[in-house]
Amino acid sequence: MATKERKILVAVDEGEESTYALSWCLKNVVTENSKDTLVLLYVKPPQVVYTALDGTGYLFSPDIIATMDNYRNKVAESVIENAKKLCKDLQDVKVETRVEQGDPRDVICDAAEKMGVDMVVLGSHGYGLIKRAFLGSVSNHCAQNIKRPVLIVKKPKTSPATSTS
Amino acid sequence: MATKERKILVAVDEGEESTYALSWCLKNVVTENSKDTLVLLYVKPPQVVYTALDGTGYLFSPDIIATMDNYRNKVAESVIENAKKLCKDLQDVKVETRVEQGDPRDVICDAAEKMGVDMVVLGSHGYGLIKRAFLGSVSNHCAQNIKRPVLIVKKPKTSPATSTS
Numbered sequence: 400m401a402t403k404e405r406k407i408l409v410a411v412d413e414g415e416e417s418t419y420a421l422s423w424c425l426k427n428v429v430t431e432n433s434k435d436t437l438v439l440l441y442v443k444p445p446q447v448v449y450t451a452l453d454g455t456g457y458l459f460s461p462d463i464i465a466t467m468d469n470y471r472n473k474v475a476e477s478v479i480e481n482a483k484k485l486c487k488d489l490q491d492v493k494v495e496t497r498v499e500q501g502d503p504r505d506v507i508c509d510a511a512e513k514m515g516v517d518m519v520v521l522g523s524h525g526y527g528l529i530k531r532a533f534l535g536s537v538s539n540h541c542a543q544n545i546k547r548p549v550l551i552v553k554k555p556k557t558s559p560a561t562s563t564s
Numbered sequence: 565m566a567t568k569e570r571k572i573l574v575a576v577d578e579g580e581e582s583t584y585a586l587s588w589c590l591k592n593v594v595t596e597n598s599k600d601t602l603v604l605l606y607v608k609p610p611q612v613v614y615t616a617l618d619g620t621g622y623l624f625s626p627d628i629i630a631t632m633d634n635y636r637n638k639v640a641e642s643v644i645e646n647a648k649k650l651c652k653d654l655q656d657v658k659v660e661t662r663v664e665q666g667d668p669r670d671v672i673c674d675a676a677e678k679m680g681v682d683m684v685v686l687g688s689h690g691y692g693l694i695k696r697a698f699l700g701s702v703s704n705h706c707a708q709n710i711k712r713p714v715l716i717v718k719k720p721k722t723s724p725a726t727s728t729s
């Protein structure tokens with residue numbers, strides 16, 4: 400096991416579920432002496448351009464759109480920075496980062512295939528019922544569609560110590 | 565990582581998907597020097613007792629039912645034996661085996677909770693459409709319902725060498 404070079408894709412986002420999944424992966428899957436490459440992927444939500452109801456123009460001014468875009472980039476940077484910090488103790492592990500844009504379900508599936516990764520690690524979102532109805536479950540979709548091992552890490556609610564320590 | 569004691573539940577069955585999942589887990593998740601405990605769980609299908617259409621008796625004689633039961637036990641033994649063989653190279657890893665009976669979806673979820681395992685490893689069945697419609701997907705159900713990390717290992721169809729070597 401120690402000599403293998405594996406490429407592990409970890410999808411990261413703003414949620415604590417995702418931070419937990421990455422930490423769990425670092426503790427339980429990635430070995431210190433391995434030559435694993437960890438690819439941290441953050442998927443930016445697509446830019447939503449609202450048009451006015453009568454179709455005559457955009458609901459938001461270019462200024463506001465630029466501000467929103469700026470905000471999304473800041474979030475992306477901060478998520479990636481936090482994820483990299485979590486990885487910094489693993490000296491032999493290469494860490495790559497990627498920021499892409501789109502529906503996370505499609506982007507993660509595509510990335511896993513294109514990069515030919517050995518494993519995909521995902522947190523399981525604690526979305527409420529309504530958000531889940533719109534978004535669908537990213538982890539379910541990926542588990543069903545990615546033709547590679549998929550690890551879905553759930554943040555325990557009752558006794559966090561059981562799985563993390 | 566080396567000093568942790570983890571309990572990893574691996575669901576095994578007759579399919580090659582399950583054998584692949586166990587092998588992948590042994591190569592990629594279980595470390596040789598760890599004190600991991602691997603629990604191999606085989607779920608026997610429940611005994612189906614067909615009654616005659618008019619409700620007057622059973623469709624099968626006790627002899628035939630005994631023969632079918634005997635067969636199911638033989639299958640269980642053979643699956644567990646094969647799984648244990650795969651694990652024999654890992655000297656420091658404790659291997660426990662369990663055979664239970666019922667709907668694999670419920671049995672695996674219950675076992676994961678009751679044993680308080682750190683991770684559940686499942687193969688992803690290549691059931692055809694019809695069988696899947698009746699059975700549902702064991703891996704989907706478990707990924708959604710088990711409140712612990714679930715690793716779904718898919719047997720690659722195109723280039724097996726990529727993930728196994």
